[in-house]
Amino acid sequence: MSSITGNYQPGIVGWDIGGVNLKCVRVAEGARLVSRSTPFEIQRSLGTLAEQMAVLHQKVGGEPGDRHAVTMTAELSQLFRSKREGVNRVLDSVRLAFGEPSVRVFATDGRFLTIEEARHAPIAVAASNWSATARLVARVRPDCILIDIGSTTSDIIPISGGRVVASGATDPARLASGELVYTGVLRSPVESYAVTVPFEGQPAFISAEGFAIAGDVWLTLGKIREGDYSTPTPDGRPKTAEFARERLARVICADLEMLSPDAVLGIAEALGAAQVVRVREGLARVKRRWPALTTAVVTGLGAFLAQEAAQQEGLSAIDLADSIGADAGRTAPAAAVALLLGANG
Numbered sequence: 001m002s003s004i005t006g007n008y009q010p011g012i013v014g015w016d017i018g019g020v021n022l023k024c025v026r027v028a029e030g031a032r033l034v035s036r037s038t039p040f041e042i043q044r045s046l047g048t049l050a051e052q053m054a055v056l057h058q059k060v061g062g063e064p065g066d067r068h069a070v071t072m073t074a075e076l077s078q079l080f081r082s083k084r085e086g087v088n089r090v091l092d093s094v095r096l097a098f099g100e101p102s103v104r105v106f107a108t109d110g111r112f113l114t115i116e117e118a119r120h121a122p123i124a125v126a127a128s129n130w131s132a133t134a135r136l137v138a139r140v141r142p143d144c145i146l147i148d149i150g151s152t153t154s155d156i157i158p159i160s161g162g163r164v165v166a167s168g169a170t171d172p173a174r175l176a177s178g179e180l181v182y183t184g185v186l187r188s189p190v191e192s193y194a195v196t197v198p199f200e201g202q203p204a205f206i207s208a209e210g211f212a213i214a215g216d217v218w219l220t221l222g223k224i225r226e227g228d229y230s231t232p233t234p235d236g237r238p239k240t241a242e243f244a245r246e247r248l249a250r251v252i253c254a255d256l257e258m259l260s261p262d263a264v265l266g267i268a269e270a271l272g273a274a275q276v277v278r279v280r281e282g283l284a285r286v287k288r289r290w291p292a293l294t295t296a297v298v299t300g301l302g303a304f305l306a307q308e309a310a311q312q313e314g315l316s317a318i319d320l321a322d323s324i325g326a327d328a329g330r331t332a333p334a335a336a337v338a339l340l341l342g343a344n345g
Contacts, residue, residue, distance in 0.1 A: 013062060014338025015053070016129050016331060017072040017090055019043065020187065020231060021151060022052055023331040026060035027338050034060040035327040035335065039230045042090075043079040049093035057097075068098050069337035071106045071129040075122070076171070087122040091115050106132050106337045108169045112344065127171050129333030130155040130180075134164040136336040137297050137320065144295040144318075145286060147310060148332055149279065149302030151186035151215075151231060155179065156282045158290045167289070178285030183278045185224065185302035186215040186231045190251055194274035197252060197267045204252045210234050212251050214275060216244035220268040223304050279309040287313060299332045 009027065016023040022040040025033055036059045040052055057066070075086025094103055095115055105118035108128045118125045134146050134157040142162035148155040156179050158165050167177040174180035183193050190212050196203035213234055218224045219241055229239035237243045245264045249255050252267070259267075287293070296310035299320035307317040321329030328335040 009342040011063065011066050012338045012342045013057060013060065013066050013068045014334040014336065014341070015068060015070045015072075015094075016334040016337075017042075017049070017070065017074045017094075018152075019074045019077045022049075022056060023334040024053070024056040024060055025328055025331055025334040025338050026057075026062060026066070027342055028061060031339075033325055033328040033335055033338075035325070035331045036060050037230075037331050042074045043077050046079060046089060046093070049090070050097040053093070053097040066098075066102065067341065068094070068103045069106060069112065069341040070094055070103060071132050071333050071337050072125070073127045073129060075126045083126045084122040087126055088119055091118060104341055106340070110135055110164075110340075112341060123170060129337075130157055130174075131164060131166075131169075132336035132340060133157075133299065133332045134159060134166070136339055138162050138164055140323070141295070141297055141318070143293055144297050145283070145290070145293050145310075145315065147279070147283065147296050147298050147306035149298075149300045149306045150184050151301060152182070152184040152188065154181040154183055154279050154282065154302070154306070156181065156279075156286050158286050158293060160290060160293065165290070178282035181279055181282035183275055184214060185218050185275075185305055186213065186229065188214040188275070189234075190214065190217065190248075190271050193278040194271050197270045199252055199263070199267075206251050207253050209250075212244075212247040214271075215239070216247045217268050217271045217275070218302075218305075219244045220248060220265070221272055223272075224301070228301060276305060276309050276312065279305060280313055283309055283313050283315075287315075299329050301330050303329065 010029050012027045014025045020041050023037040025035045036056050075083045080086035100115050104112035105125050106128050107124040108131045137146050138159045144159050146157040168174035189210050191206045191208040215229045248267050249259050296315040296317045298306035298317050310317045
């Protein structure tokens, strides 16, 4: 895929404000992308959001004259009783951090709104990050399926003729269409996407007690690093491969004194395969509507999972990180809104 960065204006900062992660990408000179992210649970720390944004802005080399492009998913947090409330509370923090004139908020239809305009269109700006990434990819890969898998969710977005042709614009509609699959490579409880795992030659039902999450699976399988495990662990113990294996053993109410290393590895492999199946279920729905699309563009922390699901569905896979860099690839929506705002002038 040709380079997705090009004649974009420097000094633009893209933000993806999630419920548990805060991501920031700045377009520097020569369209170089500088990316940073930090774990940030908005339900516990909303009052410090503006402060955290200011810190990340400094870490990406931010300057006072920067412009800011914002997308968000944090409005879904249980902290808020409605998406309207969530959008407004997030925008309050953005305005506190950077003022109002320098900020534009991305909407699912591709528009950039002022903060005041966004307040009057909360459903249009809620969870719009998938649309930003897809619209950027569409500029260089006009016919493909974008698969963006992060810590919590998977976005599966069809692009045809250079247009984003998603069926749904809101989260409920996207869940119904298969374009949003609520599974990711860190936070998803394993019982949310699997029912059984192997034990002594037969399938054992999983205990639905939140003993392990996807991060434990992929850390055990070597697909993520300990530093990638940015979410709290289910048991509060360290984010290491050893403790990940302990958590996986507990999935069948066992421990490492009861199970061999090979048995634990077998549990991890079965859970990994089950999550591939879950992503494929959404991808298959999208493919049925767009059978002519034969290429997947994969991105996010779970790009490896997206690639496996795409290949099993008969698609060739291209990694977005090859065009925008590995760090920016893991924060693709933030990179996308920055580049889109820069391209719009």
